[in-house]
Amino acid sequence: SMMSYDEQLFRDTIDDCIERLGFGATVVSVCLPFLAEVGVLWLTNAICPANEHFMSNLLRQMLYAQIHGANIPEVNEDDTVLVLYLPEREIHDISLLFVHQLCREHGRKSVLLGQSVPFDDLPGVAAQFPQVAFVTYCTTSPAEYQAQAYVDRIGRTFAGSEVTFHLAGSVFSEAEPVPGVTVDVTGGDLVQRLF
Incomplete structure (x- = not known):
């Protein structure tokens, strides 16, 4: 999806991973390793910055949606x-x-x-x-x-x-x-x- 700027393919792939692994495991075992690989591809000029920015922004959107959908925790005044x-x-x-x-x-x-x-x-x-x-x-x-x-x-x-x-x-x-x-x-x- 990165090379063709295909947001739907990204969403379908991520949604499938989340369904199978859960959100946190998808980020840890799929998204973060993928970003590391994207960084290597960018540093070696195998992809252009626009490809990296496209994927990074899709991942940010996914994280912001998850954060926004979660409850803000109630905490005590003495909690860190x-x-x-x-x-x-x-x-x-x-x-x-x-x-x-x-x-x-x-x-x-x-x-x-x-x-x-x-x-x-x-x-x-x-x-x-x-x-x-x-x-x-x-x-x-x-x-x-x-x-x-x-x-x-x-x-x-x-x-x-x-x-x-x-x-x-x-x-x-x-x-x-x-x-x-x-x-x-x-x-x-x-x-x-x-x-």
Whole structure:
């Protein structure tokens, strides 16, 4: 469906997978591996950016529909709120949207800030909640060589606070965690940690 821009074929295929596997398993075992393959195809010029954008937007639509259809969880004031965000210059949000959907499914309170959130906004967001954990899944930003500096900046900025961060993505493969920060290379590890 990607090469021919066939939305109906995409929907039929995804609906069949959801019927057989369930929504979450379809995302984990079909959609996310497919996106990884699309990324390789794009990097090797086997497909054009329009093909990748077409598929990514269809997956986003599917996730937004699932999120919108789910109940917003009732939470106690002392429950930890998961604040989902992507750092500045990071726009690859599909994994983060899936985490947001899982929060709804598992009754966890989450706030989705989305793409390219300025770091300097995070302390103000944290101040809005008694218990907060920031969650991000990075694909391209920060760059791998900047990942440790990003982790260290979080450590300095939130030192002495109860705020925690869960960072995931291959960009963090060489990064060492600091107090209050966990680092996972894969989305699967992040999901296991959160749910």
